[in-house]
Amino acid sequence: MSQPPTRNNTDARPITSPASRCDLREVSRVGAFFTVRTQSADPGAARATRHSPRAEGFLPLAEVYTPERLSERIADLAARLGTGELRVAASLTFQATAARLWALSLGSAVLTGDVPDLGPCRLWWHPSHPVPDDLWLPAPTALRRVTPPVDRIHASVMRGHLVPLHQAIRSVCPVSGHLLWGNAGSALAGTLRILDAWCLAQGDPERAQEATQLTRSLLAVPELRDTGTLHAPSTFTRRSCCLYYRVPRGTPCGDCVLRCSGGLSRPS
Numbered sequence: 001m002s003q004p005p006t007r008n009n010t011d012a013r014p015i016t017s018p019a020s021r022c023d024l025r026e027v028s029r030v031g032a033f034f035t036v037r038t039q040s041a042d043p044g045a046a047r048a049t050r051h052s053p054r055a056e057g058f059l060p061l062a063e064v065y066t067p068e069r070l071s072e073r074i075a076d077l078a079a080r081l082g083t084g085e086l087r088v089a090a091s092l093t094f095q096a097t098a099a100r101l102w103a104l105s106l107g108s109a110v111l112t113g114d115v116p117d118l119g120p121c122r123l124w125w126h127p128s129h130p131v132p133d134d135l136w137l138p139a140p141t142a143l144r145r146v147t148p149p150v151d152r153i154h155a156s157v158m159r160g161h162l163v164p165l166h167q168a169i170r171s172v173c174p175v176s177g178h179l180l181w182g183n184a185g186s187a188l189a190g191t192l193r194i195l196d197a198w199c200l201a202q203g204d205p206e207r208a209q210e211a212t213q214l215t216r217s218l219l220a221v222p223e224l225r226d227t228g229t230l231h232a233p234s235t236f237t238r239r240s241c242c243l244y245y246r247v248p249r250g251t252p253c254g255d256c257v258l259r260c261s262g263g264l265s266r267p268s
Contacts, residue, residue, distance in 0.1 A: 022116040022142035030198045033103040035132035040139040053136050058124035065168045081247045088243045090173040095183035095242055102191040105153045110211045114142035115152035150217040182240030185227030189236030196233035
């Protein structure tokens with residue numbers, strides 16, 4: 001297993017190669033969470049402005065991570081879930097974002113060898129579109145292959161998104177930091193479970209093994225190393241709870257620590 005990637009906290013921007021295009025069509029074959037809109041309007045066309053992400057209601061994730069936008073997103077999700085506990089919606093907001101980012105980066109690394117530049121100013125999100133139509137990455141480019149895939153995924157997903165989002169969510173809502181990182185670990189393991197099954201169904205055990213190795217390396221980074229245990233590509237047990245069981249008709253997830261401890265507490 002490769003060593004956990006090194007980090008430079010003074011620079012959260014992945015190194016990109018403008019000339020290196022990243023083809024995500026094969027990745028989208030795995031499923032909805034591995035799919036992202038990629039077309040880009042011709043800047044010289046008269047209709048380009050009308051078909052830009054902003055014009056169609058998308059927001060760059062860098063903007064979504066600001067306190068005002070993030071508070072709106074959390075409140076909206078809480079209302080749709082029917083819960084008055086904002087920390088539950090904050091938890092699930094983080095987990096949903098992590099799941100999409102892991103799927104696009106891990107799926108691409110395994111199936112194409114490239115890791116897309118998912119910079120928060122380049123990746124756009126729509127507040128009312130369901131998966132897979134929620135994300136738009138116009139004309140995707142790949143991070144340069146100057147470091148191992150695990151380092152590029154770490155730079156793109158962890159440093160580019162999850163670390164700043166983790167900080168932003170905790171600044172607007174009182175939710176456990178350990179819980180949020182547990183959500184990231186769980187989302188990564190869920191991505192592996194889907195990708196592993198798909199690769200094996202395609203008769204490609206080598207890629208399935210590569211996906212597992214990358215996932216184990218990512219789970220070894222400082223933020224994720226204590227989030228749970230990956231027993232097998234299809235089995236992960238986390239050491240925290242995402243709180244989904246606290247929404248109306250919600251239950252503990254399959255990898256939840258509460259399934260082992262038996263300790264449940266619902267709001268009155």
